[in-house]
Amino acid sequence: MPELPEVETVRRRLLTCLPGLIVRDVRVNDPTVCDVAAEDLRGGVVGRRVVGLRRRGKYLVIDLGPTGAAAPAGRPRGTPSPAGPPPAAGPPSSTGRLLVVHLRMTGQLIFRPQAGAPPSRFVIAMEPATELHFSDVRRFGRLWSLDPGDEDAFFAAMGPEPFSAAFDIACLRAAMAGRRAPLKAFLLDQRRIAGVGNIYADEALFRARLNPLRAAGSVGPREARRLHAAILETLQAGIDHEGSSIESFIDPAGARGSFQEILNVYQRTSEPCRVCGTAIERVVVGGRGTHYCPRCQPRRGGIAPTVRRLRPTGPAGKRDARGTPSVM
DNA sequence: AGTGGCTCCTGGCGGC
């Protein structure tokens, strides 16, 4: 699952080759990937030069420069967009344009799709000849074309960037204050902290020695300090290992990350804790599989009231695809 | 306002 470290890995890889290239065409093979019609999308970005690549949470932002004299003639644009933040492509102008991509579950931005791979949902053709394919088996990923002036509104609901100065211990404590939601659900909420997903939430809570079922508001100052450090350390470790290739994540060059090789709890149900040897347990919190060590992450401090407990559903305990019991 | 649950989507897996 692409989370902050995976998207950052993609960004860094693309940064070595995309800036300076000019968008020659955008081919949309799956119209559901974008809220605007392919023609509007194309009209807004073709002829623009890639001037930068940024990341906001799990979103990848491709900065495009203003259209120049070489920009192709455009048909009338500005078709009203469906409900949602992204407006339709605007007319050629002296301002830039943003292409925003979210990989969601299985999205991959790659230069050369493997033979036999499903058709790319969209392809950005660049000048000089380069093609960036968006492959996405589960088709959850999305693409937006934004006017720079709409960027703030687009990301308005998103919490602070973990590596920004805004995300300090006081910020984390303020965000947790009074919240009855389990810590795990809190960490997954992009309105609180941007970029943390299921893998890194489990790993950060293990590193902080905090039980994922604890109500976020029950975390004390010393624990908040541990959690803050654990979030940053876990995400940084993910970046250093170029992401986790647990399901389908590969970077644009087709390389896999290696963070999955040092996971402490995620998808290690029933395996011994690397610290104390206790079997790792799995529960469902906020609809997400959650893994923790019951000894290193004790349940003191108050359990959130509405967590569904794990229970085998059949006589022998039904198992899911990863060998963990399913939930009630 | 805060929270949980449903929905989308598809490959992989277990059960029959």
Add this chain to the structure above:
DNA sequence: TGCCGCCAGGAGCCAC
């Protein structure tokens, strides 16, 4: 062997 149903998960939406 083949079919069926469940499960995984990010984020938007809705109900409570």
